Amino acid sequence: MEAMNPAISAAIKTQATRVKVELVSLADALGISRSSLYYRLDNKKAWDTKELDTIATTLKLANAWELIDLAKAEQRLSSVDAGQHPNQVGVAA
Structure with a gap:
């Protein structure tokens, strides 16, 4: 799961913006502080x-x-931004 963490974080931020959910609501739903949420x-x-x-x-x-x-x-899109072909995500060079 840790290898996917940046992609999960990006997806959370993108979806929160898309559906207009403030991140503080997410922290409340998880029962954690805002600082703990931002740490993740x-x-x-x-x-x-x-x-x-x-x-x-x-x-x-x-x-x-x-x-x-x-x-x-999100992981595929970030690999395209980095110049890697989307079908090569996770493939060792």
Whole structure:
């Protein structure tokens, strides 16, 4: 899960903006402080898989799997931004 953490954080930020959910609402839903949330969003601590369903529903997604799909899309997009072909994400050079 830790390898996906930056992509999950990016997906959370993108989806929160898309559905106009303030990040403080996400911290409240998770029962954590805002600083703890930002610590995770800054990829200083990995997301716990148990948190993903709560995050997903707060962000108006069906479930954690939909959030993970968004994270995979974010990962593909960031690899394109870095000049890597989207089909080569995760492939060693």
